[in-house]
Amino acid sequence: MTVDNASFAEISNGLVYASIAVYALAMLAYAAETARRATSTNSNAVLQGSRMIPSPAGGARMTPDQLGLPRAEPTDPRPKAAERTRVLGAVGTSLTVLAFTLSVGGVAARGLAADRAPWGNMYEFVLVCGVAAGGAYLAFLSRQPVRALGVWIVGLILLALGLAVTVLYTPAGDLVPVLDSYWLVIHVAAAITGGGVLTVGAVASGLFLLRHRLERLNAAAPDARRRGYAASLPPAKTLEQVAHTAHMFAFPIWTFAVIAGAIWAENSWGRYWGWDPKETWAFITWVFYAAYLHAQATAGWRGVRATWFALAGYAAFLFNFFGVNLWISGLHSYAGV
Amino acid sequence: MTFSVSGRGINAVGTILVAVGALSACGVNTGGSPTATRGVVDEVAVDDRISVEPFTGTLLDGKRFDSRDLAGKVVVYNVWGSWCAPCRSEAANLEQVSQETKELGVQFVGVNVRDNDAAARAFEDRYGIAYSSISTDTSGKALLAFGPALPPSAVPSTMIVDAEGRLAVRIIGPVDATTLGTLISDTLAEATDGTAEPAR
């Protein structure tokens, strides 16, 4: 390893730590925003506040956040407080963008340090998956009213990065020969990208369930003025739409990841499918999401029940990512912990 | 011409399924359990026989082997290894039948596989094997030469090639003297329609 590589490795570590720090600040900002909203608004106010403004052509939907407009919260009696809440949210988003950029830099420096695609061991997988989740969230934020997801997604990324630097850290180095394949780059990149988008879908799904419950209670007893976290969320319909879009986008990517993995397995072990635990859980994840997509087209299952399948799929994904690597031994064990 | 190993007529053979038990074949088994293969005699009807491709090799005594030198003879090939326990149980039978059929122009050739020459020679020494064997280094060609007809598929296995150079019989698993003798005399008997003498 040359001096250059070593210094890249150090730069990478520095950037990763910096991104953790900034993500922590972003989460604080988001959390403060969420807390203020939850205590200062009722469901009606937020319903209007998160209404989308139609674009001139009537196609694209944009949010006040995205357009940089002040949030219209006409029923909030304290405009100053509302303004402060809004600023907190904007600060959270800005910090998230910064932290995301830092983590991208960290991953890139890691790649330069090792002279290869920077996803060759568990530490790097988790790092890149954090980047993918952050990127997916920001991409959604530019087109959909998903800022309410921010605090959760940033929280998850922080958890993942924290785990990466404390438990999973591996010095930058060469791959074991069996991982030295361009199918590694393709397969893992697809799996991680899919995972990032699935994370957005899972958070949206979870919040949808919360919000849906509130709306059902509200419909049953319209006079009760319910406050609290669920009341501060965007309408269930919006959350469901966000989740659906995320899953529709992620599902083909995940499918591709599984297929690419099978091709690599064929190229490496002589069989494209062998029910290795990793393969099995990728399959389980896929089937749960397939059940979700089908349930979304089934009368009586659309909405809440379908959403549970999506969450089951995400649980399977997480188990595959952490559980299988840590607890179950299989051919993928060499990925290293 | 008739030939009988143990007083039984040659027509008694027909299709024999030699019960050699489940553990008939050897294998280098990392798992510890032996490979189970059916112990079977495959007799090929004259019209269905396929020629064994000509092949060459080096014998354990250092001499060169060329299957074409044996044209016109009935040849018995035995695939074996010194590491293979069932090969030990059949070694004496093979040597016995080889002596009994020598005068009839039958030639025995060993095909030593997955072995080393020193161990193979020590094996021949212990069991008093007089016919020579193709050494491990060059035996791959011999194995593949049988491919178009019937490949050996196991250790030990024994193949009888008729006077026309076609595979007549394949025996998978260890063989007993009676069965082998009968099968050889069957193959020889076919040749009496033409000439019993080697065509050389």
Added chain:
Amino acid sequence: MTSVRNVGRNAGPSLAPDDGKQDDREPRRARVGWGWFRWIWRTLTSMRTAVILLVLLALAAIPGSLFPQRNVATDPAAVDKYAAENPNLAPWLDRIGFFDAYASPWFAAIYVLLLVSMTGCVLPRSLRLWRATRTPPPVAPRNLARLEDHHGWETDREAPMLLEAAARHLRKRRFRVVVTATEVRAERGYLREAGNLTFHLSLLVLLVGIAAGKLFGFEGRVAIAEGGTFANDRSQYDVFTPSAWTDVDDLESLSFRLDEFDVDYQVAGANPGQPTDFTAKVTVQRGNDPTPSQETVQPNRPLDINETKFFLTGNGYAPVVTVRDGRGEVVFTGPVLFLPLDANNSSEGVVKAPDAQPTQLAFEGLFLPTADVGPQGPYSMFPDTLDPQLFLTAYTGDLGMGDGVPQSVFALDRDELSQVEVDGQPINQALSVGESLVLPDGQGSLTFDGVSRFANFQIAYDPGKEITLAAAILILVGLTSSLAIRRRRIWVRILPCTNDEPRPGTQDESENDLSGKRSLIEVAGYSLTRRQAPPGEIGDLLAALKGLTGPGLVDPHADTASHKETST
């Protein structure tokens, strides 16, 4: 978007969550006698059943990943080990197939039912799609204003010219277009349903490919020391696992010699001792080709000879030894495969000399590529051969090979063997290359001549994998298009304004009187999928038309449209 979707149970499994919008009609009443069958069939092919079966499939796949599996795990002895550790539980788990979960009847039942359900649903859909592609886009609804994206304005330009312009605009954007005297009907996105069907039918093809491999292919394994040869005959395999209909007498005719096997390890850096390269150099002799060829085999770079593939999947050391017996005769010479025990390649193995005389000889030993002796005894410090040593003990007696029962080359049957002793202690000696272990009383000796390596090859032949790959690609293409393509319709209608008809948005009477024949031009879009039509599509059409008509007066329905948007 607020339209109510009516997805009946006959909508069938589909990845298009919006298919309820299609004109699926209720199936006709069951005829007497067929009632039960039709009921079962309809239940089986319903979407609800498909979802339940999918969830069951996911759940049924779980046990196989948690319990050791036969024919699956990397460790072939895993099931036996588990059974030994859980003697009470294991027989029950075995009875319900948990050790061979993916070949178990319950797993098969679920996926077979799922496939039947899917096929029963997809085939009728193919028919409907076929009819739909031959049907022109439908007549515009009477009240276009009720659609999601509606725009209308008045113009005095001639209707045929405008309609033709709209048709041209839409055709250029690959809409299927029908023009009548008063309206343009356009539809796009037929490929969506085609993609959906492709996806589902390809799953069936995928299964055909898997079945072909499972029925005609084989897997095998062989370990070859440097200098060793392999001929592709079943007898040469260490392990050979044929499928039900594999023709084991018709293997590809080939042989190869392992000329050299190179392994490199990281010496310094972050992970010292981690292997960086495995390269096997082989000379391959193909069946009918008289000239041999030089090839290299590396991880992820298998040797592929006519679909029979050799994958480099493992390696280890093969110490080269010479054994002399009590007569002084050489009874063994060559490499002996030792099985690696740990990451630093401590390896164990046995040397058998069953033809040594007067007594048979056997040696059991530990090979350490970089030997050191610690408090726990000898161990290897590094996986490469920096200081190779062979720690040996010796046996005499009967190896137990004479009775014809096959035995492993990696283990001794000690029943009839006795350990060679010196001064009452079992003989135990460490050898460096060139040194010999000489047994007492002239019983024989073993010389450590050198170190060779062996490579472990995984051999696979799967005649179905091209079918499987093609199916997988079709699955991906079908899936992506069924999720990405949005099927939608656009109508443009031009009707003359009559006096009875209210002219929305036209407040200025005098302006209206300027022309005798004014028309109301309406444009509306409708998405047949859950997702909205691509934004801007209607906008572009409006811009094109307004370029011809002028901006028009007031857009009478703009508000309606935006209200609908917000509720989405």
